Structure formats: structure tokens, C-alpha cells
Amino acid sequence: MTALLENEGPRPHGGGSELSDPATDRDALLAFDRLSLAIHGTTILHDVSLALFAGRVTGLVGESGSGKSMTALAAIGLLPDGAATSGAIRMDGRDLVALRERDWLGIRGNDVAMIFQEPMTALNPVHTIGAQVAETLRLRGASRAEAMRIARDRLDRVGLSRIPLDRYPHELSGGQRQRVCIALAIARRPRLLIADEPTTALDVTTQAEILALLRGLVDDEGMALLLITHDLGVVAGIADRVAVMNNGRIVEADTTEALFRHHRDPYTRDLLAASRVPARARRKVPPDPVLAARDVVRTYGAHRAVDGVSFTLHRGESLGLVGESGCGKSTLTRALLGLEPVQGGAIELMGRPGGTAMTRGERAKVSVVFQDPYGSFDPRWTVRRIVAEPFHLTGRPRDADARLAATLERVGLGAGDLDKYPHEFSGGQRQRIAIARALVTEPEVLVLDEAVSALDVRVRAQVLALLDDLQTRLGLAYLFIGHDLSVVRAIADRVIVMQAGRFVEEGPVADVFTAPESDYTRTLIAAAPAIPDAWVKETS
Amino acid sequence: MWRALLHRTISLVAALAVASVVIFVMLQAVPGDPAAFMLGLNAQPDTVAALRAELGLEGSLPARYLDWIGGMLTGDFGTSYTYRVPVAELVADRIGVSAPLALYALGLTLLVAIPAGLLAASRRGGVADWGVMGATQLGLAVPNFWFAMLLVLVFAVSLGWVSAGGFPGWSDPVAAIGALTLPAIALALPQASILARVLRSALLDTLDADYIRTARAKGLSRRATVLRHALRNAAIPVLTILGLQFSFLLAGAIIIENVFFLPGLGRLIFQGITQRDLVVVQSVTMLLVFAVIAVTFAVELAYTLADPRLRRR
């Protein structure tokens, strides 16, 4: 590891002041120098060294729990209570680690600013956006008029020129709120902006806009940007340099293209491989409809959440359904599962009326896997009881225990796991339990509702492989609902693109991705963060 | 916002209507013949008949209900059977003790609870926090009427600073306020304990919110973050509790007025019960319920103003 850092990373050579950017040969704006961190005795970071440069975007990539967020919080002095640090964070010849809270007040917002993942909760709901952007300016002595003028200017800069200053956060969309967060972070023109998963909670098209905005700010204002993300596609598109983090250590760092092309660390290789799941090979599925919708309409009052959609899913086929939040895909899912009535059209399951008209036996033929591996199980139930719950539809079979064990083994777990509780499993294992629960009644159709969206990339790749294998062995039909195009591409034979309650495009996956017909699909594909093919082919 | 206001007003009126029916049915229909009930077991039939006529019990229940409500709306609360004066007069007299007492107690509550809650929240886990939490824990456990007795024991009996009870009237404001001081302290103790704890936990909850981290990240000090961002968001649960406390304050006042022999509404309603004066009980109960519902309404209005998410443009 050390050898790697010496070769690849911006290693400090006897002190932070000598750090330099190989590309521009300028001094680092801020440098982590062998920073280690423990919280209540648990080590979170080991010897993290990383330099950030003005006018440059540094991507810090890692899976959940890798320590990337703590690295960021250390650079702005907002570590949680009980944090003990060693090493240094150097900026302007000072060691930030040694600063007292009072000294930090002069740095936060002024030299270093930060934006966070969740724009929906990051703004104070009871103050106007103008007041929140202007607040620190006012506190630093600017007159009210001057502070408001700057706030207006900053909001214009982040693309909110049409939004009045007296709006409250709840009146804005998620993307707009993230822009406000950026505006208040840059209100005093800090030299370093830290962005912690700034686009993870946003739709792809919004994500692309926010990333472009951040890149523009770095280029125009000469800021340094530390971009923290789990998504290699995001850093590939925006970062100048990338550092990969695992278990509190930086395992590899280099300029972006070089890192993608010539990485050496096995962890980086695994991460990259898992991030680029190969598209599914074109295959022929004989027509044999199991689930179909004809002109389905679902309204809530005057709002048509699902507005006349039709599709047919065949036995053994995988159908992807892609759309951004609010497009109606979740509503459609609930209707297909028979949880909510439809106001128009019809749903058919194996030639008989589906949706709410399904009998108990028919309901057992359609099951579902949800997104959240933590909310999917009653925390007080054992795996045995959880996986057996769908037997409620069929009556508990005589050989229930044997079938439970067999189902668990089918998803890669063991019969020994039956008497454990959900909290004893990792996120990926939980998703396997959810799949086991869906399979236990031997269904024809599996609805996979964002089933891999909450998983880290390496676990995601494993679960996708499991799903692929199960389909081959059991002849299941999948309705795969997702927002991530690269994932849908990996699992689906055909894909439907949904927008505002309607299907705007449908076709074989390869065709839709290579030659999209609708503008909306083209926008989605263009917005999806991707690693350039050329960067990856050399290593494979 | 106007639609929300209208909606709240309608439910206010509906709550009052239902409450009045409940009170009326309990006091007029459940006892059978209210006149016989009021006069007790040994009453002469002709006395009962006279009272029936006096109370207007000849009419049907719905007619009597409408009569009563109509009277309440126009300020005619009926005539007390025992005092032989209009209930409205009694109420006007007694409210001059009860309302100042409630306001005095509320003032003391806020005066103690807000600094205590702020202190505890800003020194989370520190000595001040422990002190406030321990003191409020004790304050919650002490029955206010017993606390009142202890206050009398110390300040009236041992030290002789104030009188042990009674009310001199407002002609001597200093003496009047003096007479209300111990009762107000006794009333305020449990209320201040509750409010301080609610304020502390509401503040701690908001201090965990994402927007607090945003405020810190843009350079606000801890103190400025609490004052500018946490306090107003914490005000919403605190206002809710404050509204509920009014109801407890009224209930507490009924007891405390009895400890200190204060001629307030609580003592009036209590005397009404012991003297089986249903006219007084019915009208005063309705007034108290009206006060609680009106305060709840005002509180909802207040936090609608405090929270822009509830204000519809």
C-alpha cells in the first residue's frame, strides 16, 4: 500500500508545503497529511494523505463506511463528538487539526464550504432562501441591502435567477434546493468546496445539471472541489484527480484518466469491474404472456399518475421500466401487485383478471422485492417467519421447513440462517433474504422495485448475477423497475421508458440504448454518468 | 392559508357544539329529574315542582338545550339556585381572580422554563443539564396542592411573609398580588418542569437536523446556530405543549384555589358541585371548555404562522 502511494498518490515529501500538483506544479490549497481518526476508540481513518488544488476537482470514491464522509468533515472541523485525530490538515501554512472552535468560525464558509447529500432537509424550513444565503454575509457586517444583492447574485449564478429571494425551501424541487445549498456555500467565495454525495438523492437529469454547475464554478472561480461519491461514473465525468478509499485508507490516487486506465490496486479493479456491469446479451424469448396491462389509468383526484399504459411481460423475460421520480412507476407497481385499484384499463395475470381482482392463489404468482434492505423486514421477526410470510396466500405447505431451507440455499444463504434476525445480516444478504421471500411461493413474476439501488456497487453486481442465474434456472419473468440505466441494461431484455405517467419508448434494450427514438430517452442516456469505454478496454 | 383558517374555525365550532351537548346530556338527561337531583332525597314534591318551573324544565330536552345555548351566546348563563344571582355576575366576579392567577402562573412558568430548557440543551450532558433534568424530574413528581401546603407552611406559618389564604380584592393591588403569589408558584412548578423538558428535547432534536449542519458549515457559531436556526423550529412542539398546559393550568387552579381559599372560578364550580347547583356547574364547565378550545385554536394559529410549510400561499 505504501509503495502504491509513493508511486501514484500525491504523497507529502517531508511536509505539506512541498505538495504540488503534477499537472500545474502549483502548491496544494489544502493537504491531508497522514490524517488518522478514531471515534470513541474505533479507528475510522488510517494515514489519509490527499492534496486538493485550486481550480481542480478531486473525486474521493468509496463504498459506504469507507470513511470518505469523515475525511470531508475533518476538513471543515465538524467531526462528531468523541473524535480523536492525529496527523495534519494543512492550509495556508496552518494545521487545521489543531484549531480551536473559535478559529474554525473564520474558516468555515470563508475558506472552506460544504454541501451535503440530502437537499430536502439541508435547508431550514422556516427561513426564506434569500435569508439563508445572505445570513453569513449579514453576520460578517454586510448591510442588509448589500447581503441581499450578493444573495441574488449567487442564486443567479447557480441557475435560480427566476426564483425570488422570499421563497421558502418547501416551495422548491430537490434539484433547486441543492442549488440553494450551493449558493449559500459559495456566498463568501470560499476557496475550497466540499460536496458530499451532492447528487445521490437526485434524478439523473438533475444530477447532470448539478455536476455541470459544480464544474463551471470550479473553472470560473478557481475554486477547489472535493467531490465525494460512491459512483465512479460521476467522477469519470467531472474530476481531474481521483482517490479511491477503502476501510479508512486511500488505496490509490491519480489523475482521473490514468486511474481508470492504469490502476494497480485490486480493490480499485473490483470496484471498476462492478461499476460497469456488462449489458445483457440479446436473447430470444418465446411469446408466452404472464402479466399484461391494457391502457391502465390510475388517478389521484385530478392527477393522472398512470395515464393509459400497456405492456406485456412474457415467461422467462426481463422487462425494464425506467423513469425519474414521480413518473408513476411506483404507482403502476402497486396496481400490478393488486394493492391499489385502477380507474381505467385492465391488468391480466396469465390470461385472468389481475390487480385487485386476483385470488389469493393468483397473488402467490406475483411477488416483489423492494429497494430498502433495512425497511424490508420486521426487525422482531426471524428469517424463518419472514420468508414464510407469503405462505399466508397459499396455506402453509406440509414441507414448509424444507422449502424454506431450500429457498434460502437457492439465494446463496444457508438453512442455518433461518433462526437469525434481519439485523444480523449485511445489506446484500438482506436483499437475498428479500429475494427468498419473493421466491418461496414459486411465483411466475418477480417485480424488482429498485431492488439493487441501495446496494454498494460490488454487492450490487453479486445480486444482479444471482438474479440472472435464478431467471435462467426457474424461468421467472422479471419486471425490473429502476432509475439507473446501466443497471437496467445489465438485467433487462426489453426496456420501457416512462415519463409523467406515460410510456414514451419501448423496445429491445440494445436498440433503445444505441438508437433512442424519443427526446426524453436521449436526454436520460446523455445525463447518465458513464465511464468512457476507451478508458476501460485497456485494462480488460 | 385562508382555507386552512376556515377549516380550523369550522372544527372549532363543531368541537364546541359537541362539548356542549356532552355537558348538557350529562347534567340534564343522565340524573333523570335535575330538580329532584338538586334538592336531594328529602325534598317536598311542591318544592321540586317550583324548582322545575323556575329552571324551565317543562320543555323537551332539545328545546331546553337550545334555550341554554342561546342564553350562553347572549351572555345569559342562567341564575344560580343557591346564590340567587345571575351566573354571569358570579363568573364576572370570580374571573377577576382566576384569570390573573392563570396569567401569573403562566408568566412564572415561561420565566423559569425557557432559560432552564435553553441552558440544559446547550450544555447537553454537562452539570447544568443534569441539574435542570434532576430538578424538573422532582418538579414533575410533586403534587401542586401539596407543594402549596409546604409553601404555606414555610412562608405563611413560619416566616409570616404572606397570608395563608383568602383574597383581599383588587382595591389593594399589592396585597392582591401578594395573595396570588404562593398559588401562582404552586401552579407554575409542574408546568415549568414539563415545559423546560419539552423545550430541551425539542432543541436537541432540531440540533440533530441536517440544516443545523448546513448552518455550521457556512460558518455560524454554535450559539448563533441555536438562536437563529434551532429555536424557531423547536418552538413548534413547545407551542403545542403550551396550549395543552392551559388545560392543566385550569384544572390545577380548581385545586389550588381550594387550598388557598381564593374566590375564583375553580372554587365556584367546586361549590356548585357540593351544593348540587347544576346551573352553575353546567355554565361554568362550558366556559372552561370554551376557554381550552379557544386557546388550542390560538396555538394552532400561532404555529401556522411560525411554520411557513403550513402557510399556504
Place this chain on the structure above:
Amino acid sequence: MSWAFRIGALLAGLAVLAAGVGLVWLPYDTASVNIAERTLGPSMAHPLGTDHFGRDMVSMLMAGARTSIAVALLAVGIGAGAGVPLGLLAAARRGAWVDEVVMRGNDLIFAFPSLVIAILITAVFGPSAVNAILAIGIFNIPVFARVARGGALPLWTLDYVMAARVAGKGRGRISVEHILPNIANLLIVQATIQFSLGILAEAALSYVGLGAQPPTASWGRMLADAQTMIYTEPQLAILPGLAIVGTVLGLNLLGDGLRDLLDPRLRRMRM
């Protein structure tokens, strides 16, 4: 376990023990009057002395514990027994008319100061321990309904409830199998709080003569009797008061401790 939790368990346990023993055995009869032995100081025979009727104070306090705890416990039973099902129902049918009716009914009960309910009941039916239980119990119903509904609502949005619905289970069954066990912690904590409030309310009611009637001993009644003698025999007013404070404080500390112990979110925070 925190020291507050231990002290709470000790104090509350002591009160419950006194009440439990008092059910089957008291050192002295509390119904008979012995004027010759009135207002004695502490002695071997009467460790806490005697009251103005010559009754043994230890026996009186034990009998009072019996009354207070029985009243408060039954009132909690009424509140939880009616309130929890109502709250679960309201949450299961969120936004439907059932929810609306339950919540507005709750608001209505909240609009009556608790003592006013007691006063109305006793005005009509006469004062008694049973009526005190009813008056306190009715006021507990909306509290439990609110806590149950508030705890249940977020659970209804979770995927495991959705999975149970996909498995064909009805709202009632889901409420019993999934929702109730997951809000049990909240309800237990609320029950200890309502229990301690019930003790305070019972004391207040019997203090003003609307609770248990003589010869049933109760702490509030003892305080009312002692008030006229507060100048001469202050200990008669102090002992029952301390009994109330100790019991209520114990229950409150127990409730706080249970909340910390049972709430996995807090447990994680302390890690």
C-alpha cells in the same frame, strides 16, 4: 442500566410492594379510631407515629398506596385497552373517516380539563374510587390512541408492511402482527408515564373529596385532613406527600430508563 433507572425501579418497587402487602396484611386496622393514641410521635409500636384519629401512619400509608396504585393501574388499563386499538385503527385507515372520527374525538376529550371530567362524573354519580378510575381512565384514552397512531403511522410506510400486504394480509392482521409489537416499547413507556400521572390525579381528586371516600384510606385524603392541622402537626401533611413524590418520581425515572433501554435508536447513539 443507568443509576436513574435503578433508583426509579427501587422507589416504584417499594410503592408496589407496600400496596401488595397492604392488600393482605396491615400492621394496624385503618378503619378504627383510637382518640387516646392520637398524634403520637415515632415509637417502636408506631415507627411513623399516629394520625389525628390515633391510626398508625405506616398502616395508613400502606393502605393509601393500595388505593393510589389500584386506581392508577385500572385507569391505565382503561386508557390502553380502549386507546391502543383506536390508535391502531386510525393509523391503519389513515385519512379515512374512521381516522378523522377517532382523532376529533381525541381532541374533544383533550378539550375538557381532566379534573372537569372528574367533576362532571362525580357531580352526577357521586364521589367514589370507581368514578375516579373512570374519570382518569377516560382521559388516558386519547393519550394512548395518539401514541399508538403516531407510532404506527411511520411503520405503515415501511416495506415490510407492504410485503405483508403483498402476502395478502389485511390491515387488522398487519396491525396485530407487525405494528403492535413494534410500538410496544412506546406504549410501555407511555404506560409508566400515565401510571405516575394517574397517581397524581388520584391524589388530587381525593384531596378535594372527589376520590375514594372514607373509610378507604388514600394519600390525597390524608393530606386534606392534615391541612387543618398543618400548624400543629406538620408531619401528618409531610409523610403522605413524600409517599406521593417518591412513587411518582420512581415511576418517572423508571419510564425514562425504559425508554433509553428499549429505544434502539438511543442505544445506537450511546455506542
